[in-house]
Amino acid sequence: MDFHIDNILNDMQKDDFNAYLLTGFTNVEYISGYKPTSFAFCIIKDNPVIYTSKMDMELAKNNSSIEIKEYESYDVMINELKEEGIKNLAIEPTLPFSTFVRFRDDFEIDSKTYIDKQRMIKTPDEIEKITRATEIAQRSFLQLDILNNENTEKEIAFDLVRYMIENGADKESFDTIVTSGSNSSLPHAIPEAKKLDRPILIDWGCIFEGYCSDNTRTMVYTEKQQEIWDIVAESHDKAIKAIKPGMKCCEVDKVARDVIADYGYGDRFIHSTGHSLGLDIHETPGFSPRDDTIVEKGMVITVEPGIYLEGEFGVRLEDTVAVSKKGNVIGELPLNIV
Amino acid sequence: MDFHIDNILNDMQKDDFNAYLLTGFTNVEYISGYKPTSFAFCIIKDNPVIYTSKMDMELAKNNSSIEIKEYESYDVMINELKEEGIKNLAIEPTLPFSTFVRFRDDFEIDSKTYIDKQRMIKTPDEIEKITRATEIAQRSFLQLDILNNENTEKEIAFDLVRYMIENGADKESFDTIVTSGSNSSLPHAIPEAKKLDRPILIDWGCIFEGYCSDNTRTMVYTEKQQEIWDIVAESHDKAIKAIKPGMKCCEVDKVARDVIADYGYGDRFIHSTGHSLGLDIHETPGFSPRDDTIVEKGMVITVEPGIYLEGEFGVRLEDTVAVSKKGNVIGELPLNIV
Numbered sequence: 001m002d003f004h005i006d007n008i009l010n011d012m013q014k015d016d017f018n019a020y021l022l023t024g025f026t027n028v029e030y031i032s033g034y035k036p037t038s039f040a041f042c043i044i045k046d047n048p049v050i051y052t053s054k055m056d057m058e059l060a061k062n063n064s065s066i067e068i069k070e071y072e073s074y075d076v077m078i079n080e081l082k083e084e085g086i087k088n089l090a091i092e093p094t095l096p097f098s099t100f101v102r103f104r105d106d107f108e109i110d111s112k113t114y115i116d117k118q119r120m121i122k123t124p125d126e127i128e129k130i131t132r133a134t135e136i137a138q139r140s141f142l143q144l145d146i147l148n149n150e151n152t153e154k155e156i157a158f159d160l161v162r163y164m165i166e167n168g169a170d171k172e173s174f175d176t177i178v179t180s181g182s183n184s185s186l187p188h189a190i191p192e193a194k195k196l197d198r199p200i201l202i203d204w205g206c207i208f209e210g211y212c213s214d215n216t217r218t219m220v221y222t223e224k225q226q227e228i229w230d231i232v233a234e235s236h237d238k239a240i241k242a243i244k245p246g247m248k249c250c251e252v253d254k255v256a257r258d259v260i261a262d263y264g265y266g267d268r269f270i271h272s273t274g275h276s277l278g279l280d281i282h283e284t285p286g287f288s289p290r291d292d293t294i295v296e297k298g299m300v301i302t303v304e305p306g307i308y309l310e311g312e313f314g315v316r317l318e319d320t321v322a323v324s325k326k327g328n329v330i331g332e333l334p335l336n337i338v
Numbered sequence: 339m340d341f342h343i344d345n346i347l348n349d350m351q352k353d354d355f356n357a358y359l360l361t362g363f364t365n366v367e368y369i370s371g372y373k374p375t376s377f378a379f380c381i382i383k384d385n386p387v388i389y390t391s392k393m394d395m396e397l398a399k400n401n402s403s404i405e406i407k408e409y410e411s412y413d414v415m416i417n418e419l420k421e422e423g424i425k426n427l428a429i430e431p432t433l434p435f436s437t438f439v440r441f442r443d444d445f446e447i448d449s450k451t452y453i454d455k456q457r458m459i460k461t462p463d464e465i466e467k468i469t470r471a472t473e474i475a476q477r478s479f480l481q482l483d484i485l486n487n488e489n490t491e492k493e494i495a496f497d498l499v500r501y502m503i504e505n506g507a508d509k510e511s512f513d514t515i516v517t518s519g520s521n522s523s524l525p526h527a528i529p530e531a532k533k534l535d536r537p538i539l540i541d542w543g544c545i546f547e548g549y550c551s552d553n554t555r556t557m558v559y560t561e562k563q564q565e566i567w568d569i570v571a572e573s574h575d576k577a578i579k580a581i582k583p584g585m586k587c588c589e590v591d592k593v594a595r596d597v598i599a600d601y602g603y604g605d606r607f608i609h610s611t612g613h614s615l616g617l618d619i620h621e622t623p624g625f626s627p628r629d630d631t632i633v634e635k636g637m638v639i640t641v642e643p644g645i646y647l648e649g650e651f652g653v654r655l656e657d658t659v660a661v662s663k664k665g666n667v668i669g670e671l672p673l674n675i676v
Binding site for chain 2: 037038053054055056057058059091092093094095096097098100101111154158162165171175185186187188270271308310
């Protein structure tokens with residue numbers, strides 16, 4: 001059996017849990033290799049099993065490394081678990097309330113992050129896939145020739161996705177952001193059908209063999225924009241340099257945040273410094289003021305400080321770091337594109 | 339205040355609930371016009387409010403029809419609610435367990451589908467947007483010239499998305515399915531980097547002003563494929579014709595399912611007959627054997643019977659119906675494309 005499952009079983013044993021229910025699609029994919037398209041109940045126990053929908057049976061059987069059963073009803077599934085002697089059930093923190101309700105009368109239940117703890121630490125193979133995704137995304141970005149681009153934000157976003165797919169990506173890893181001018185002060189701006197204004201902020205990534213990439217670059221043109229860009233670049237560089245196994249995530253956030261605060265823009269850095277990524281574009285832990293998770297080798301976390309001047313413009317610079325003793329940045333795209 | 343909020347407040351009053359917590363992005367969008375990009379807690383009460391992240395404040399203030407507050411912490415939010423005299427809290431069935439846990443010590447909690455009940459019945463404006471989305475998607479499909487297409491499945495899927503965006507869509511409403519040959523027996527197949535085999539199954543849709551469309555067409559070539567296509571078409575047509583306000587959803591499913599069963603393929607129709615759509619691609623109710631919701635005017639539900647012959651091929655035909663006394667199909671794309 002996969003060592004991830006063994007590790008989870010060990011964690012469960014310490015807490016005296018018999019079974020662990022996973023329903024999140026990427027959690028099921030992580031455990032089995034099969035990504036549900038409708039719904040699935042993956043139950044980790046000594047003999048793990050996935051109950052899935054009739055419509056997914058062929059897909060699941062072709063892809064899952066663990067046993068697949070066809071879901072019939074909650075009653076059938078719950079009875080089978082009880083017949084095996086299962087008395088308590090660990091659940092994912094993200095489990096929908098309505099699913100929790102279906103199990104709570106039959107099992108003692110508590111939410112546990114065993115799966116998140118496994119997914120936090122990427123294997124070399126996972127880091128390789130994230131690296132491939134990042135390389136594809138960065139090569140595609142350079143194909144845009146952004147500095148001489150007469151297309152609209154929406155068209156450029158679309159071209160970028162096309163290049164990523166042509167270069168081997170499965171798809172974009174989130175809605176590609178191409179924004180410019182005053183809209184760039186919205187961290188999650190939506191591309192519009194208008195030609196590029198300035199500055200230009202592009203936040204993009206792709207999925208390669210299930211794994212995500214994430215980068216942001218901002219191209220600036222005025223003295224004021226350059227001043228803000230320099231501060232964000234300093235924050236970005238210092239945070240990346242600071243990352244070491246053994247630190248707390250919030251300490252990395254503080255390095256990035258302090259630079260921006262020292263220049264007087266502390267209240268205009270309106271989000272966390274970074275998030276983990278993998279099968280999902282947002283995973284735990286994150287470089288956030290409230291996250292005291294210890295940084296470990298194998299974590300893959302973004303560093304993306306930004307300054308957002310409402311009504312004027314925003315600047316964000318983002319790279320993804322695979323934590324090692326050296327704190328390696330993934331990809332080789334320069335910060336400064338001009 | 340919006341009549342949807344008034345209706346929900348009326349429903350809450352009947353159950354003696356003071357407040358209703360919504361966190362699903364499209365639920366928040368439905369209520370306020372603001373679609374969160376990070377997280378948000380929308381609380382429906384006499385004076386409704388949305389607590390949102392610092393990074394979404396500008397977007398939220400620009401788009402929300404109800405009051406916006408910046409989220410600081412669970413403690414602050416919960417204390418503010420308690421100070422207003424709120425003692426119990428209705429929640430969405432989809433609320434993550436970990437969020438439920440944050441509220442359960444301070445409020446009496448139960449999950450309620452007030453919001454789903456509102457979203458089930460589309461206004462004329464919502465139906466208009468779904469119709470526009472469907473028209474864009476269908477026009478784009480015809481641009482593909484699928485019968486003379488030398489591209490790969492993946493390229494065709496990409497072209498279709500490009501046409502939809504060029505024709506005014508925001509984006510695709512789900513991962514576009516272009517599949518062919520034996521892969522078509524997977525209801526949720528992923529397009530591959532291979533030229534079209536036969537039959538060809540395309541399941542696609544787009545989003546226009548937030549609202550989704552959904553259609554499927556299958557192009558068949560052999561006698562056996564045509565035989566299966568004819569059965570699915572009969573099932574599709576009879577189910578659509580049967581839809582009338584006052585029926586149960588499961589009765590519509592039965593009409594579609596009985597046709598396929600009568601030809602001996604009952605066990606190869608491996609999913610429900612249809613699902614509602616709107617701001618989300620999958621909404622309630624659905625034409626499923628287990629859904630006894632009464633069909634009402636204003637519901638917008640797909641009809642998509644299919645027959646899947648594992649290892650051979652699959653056929654699915656899908657249209658979207660806006661329920662009225664006449665049971666109107668949205669869009670005018672013929673079932674038979676050849």
